[in-house]
Amino acid sequence: MNIPLLSLKSILSRPLSTLLSWLLMSFGVTIVVLILLVSAQLKNEISKNAQGIDLVVGAKGSPLQLILCNIFHVDFPTGNISLKEANNLSRNRYIESAIPMSLGDSYRGYRIVGTTKAYGDLYGAEIQSGQWFEEDMKAVVGANVANLLGLNLGSQFQSQHGMSEEGEEHEEQSIIVAGILAPSSTILDDLILVSIPSIWNVHEHEEEPGEHEGEIIDLPKLGIAVSQEQLEEEEITSILIKYRSPMAAVMLPRMVNEVGNFQAASPAYETARLFNIIGVGVDVVNIIGILIVVISAISVFIALLHSLKDRKYDIAIMRSMGATRRQIFVHVLMEGLLIAILGCISGLVLAHAAIGILAFYLEKLNLSWSFFVNDEVWVLTGGLIIGMLAAIIPAGLAYKTDISKTLSKA
Template sequence: MNLFSLSIKNVFAKPLSSLLSVLLFGFGVAIIVAILLTSTFLKNEINKNAQGIDLVVGAKGSPLQIILASIFHIDFPTGNISLNDANNLTRNRLVESAIPLSLGDSYQGYRIVGTSKAYADLYGAKLVDGEWFGSEMTATVGAAVAKNLGLKIGDELESAHGLAEGAGGHEEHPFKVVGIMEKTGSVMDQLILVTVQSVWEVHASHEEHEHDTTSDLHEKVSLDRLGIEVTKEQLENEDITSLLIKYRSPMAAVQLPRIVNGTSNLQAASPPYETARLFNIIGVGVDVVNVLGLVIIILSATSVFIALINSLKERKYELAIMRSMGASQLKIFLLILTEGIVLTIIGSLCGFGLAHIGFGILVDSVEQIQTSGMFFVYDEYYVMLGSLAVGIFASIIPAFLAYKSDISETLSKA
């Protein structure tokens, strides 16, 4: 007697009852797996995009907002900081390197970032065509930007204020595309890189261009730690949005944020600390949804239990006949247990499939996400084992009742 094939037939003999058990179990598993996929993916993305950045320095305000705006480019900056203050900070012995960022404008929803070549190097970005931005009003665009907007070398971009499409722009100061980057799978794919001097040029008024040309003010100054060259006038009068800092030693993690926050107009934001705080905030909602998934799984286990109990009542005579024909008590026990496990496995597979399909649809609809629905995490194995354990637990009592059934009493009542 093939227990597995017989169990399959018994499961499909009651399609509505079995379908209810499978759907409940599948939804519970799908919720837990979907949350697991999403949270793990977000953590991986955050770690990947924040790699090599020990501290972000911006204008006074929310540290989390500084992180979201300067690393992930999904929020508005808290304001600007003086280039002179930023340069003085980079001279601190605790700073190994610093990357300037000037934010605020965009092109058709993609953020324009005034920075240095070191920013592209931070993500290992390489060119697929053209050259890197260097001179004023030139731009190197990310792979997703070039693909989605159909940009090519020589095209001109007219920047707009903020991140909203259709906002007021700077038509009189277009950027020229001189390079296109390869896909990196990071936030770099969604950016348009220009020099910080280009950002200043775009926002300069005509009056500012007509300042006297005193040779001292227009003398060039090399800001080695920032990787840019500016005039003395720009050093004294211009602003940037933030600095991405790398520490020289572990001691800097303790001392430098305190030094920065002691400055009246600067705010230090630690990527590890702020992202951990963000996940703590999100974690409350994640825990609630996970509890919901567990409740649904428990309900589905109860459904499996009831289905097997009802099936047992209806099949008492059938099981007694099997016993009389030589089936042992152990085989009857294993038969009922296998039916419960089959329902659990089918439900679990449906749940895993639903979660991955849903995650795949989500990531395909959000162009900033560079992955697919075939993204697997190790903890899914624990969900699988846990689901199997729940199915076995729900089947134990019905299987034991079948094991203890009295053959002679059942046949005598037939």
């Protein structure tokens, strides 16, 4: 027999109130940890996907939408910009590099992105099998896409117009898988990459595809080569820009916004804004979680206080058997602490299990149950301290029990 075991037996002898306190503690911790894990992983994800992109230039509209669509591939494009103007802009001396993006098509729910190899290089993409597309109508597919759609090298598919699975198919033109990317835990895993002209090709219904007269003009900054006709007439969705110097952050956005229907959006600024918007909701849920933990503490407090009424005599008897005041204090404190420890542990396990389940249903979110953050230690510490605080007054009362008075009142 020892004090912790005695405390454990004591809380087990009150199964209902212990269950209630434990459940409350458990759910409170689950909510707090869940919020912590999801926001940490989301921030992680966002910064990973926004790396190396200082500015996104696209058609006028919501800057947040521009970012969401062109970096995270979740929202719809704001519209198109002319290739000619984009090319003119890309030659600006403040720009280190510019990656063209052409969006709008998908295949069975996965987005097809017209771009260049530079886009893959941005995320350090590595080819797992096959090779990068050298010519039009060839695709490099992300690891998840290949896996989930069962695409192999040489597979053919028709792109669909729009971002939904029900989109109309461009039946005339097939895209052939030329390469499959290794998993990178970035947005690339969920994309199908093709060349910019491939996107134009599938949308040309009247003309003969792939045949354009005139000399080919090299657009070195954008990394593509097009005919004069294409340069004049075609459009792209956006360009992803990397600054040459810090000065560019001041100058470039203003310059961009002066051009026709162009707008510039900074991923860092827009994601910070997004987090501010989401932040309110996150805070509310967090407060609810903390509130539940506090209610659990109150329930521990009431349960202990209530049980002390019945146990006053027991405590006096234990004192008469040689228990010191300190032992009695620790005994009661330990009861609160045990419930807090059990609640914290099960809350933590529950939160990670919930992440695992979320990850299973939301494949695009790239969540992992085995992802831990340092703040979890603080949640645990906080939970234990709250459990201890809840028990400290009952423990103090038990400590002060007057043995003689209690025993003579029996």
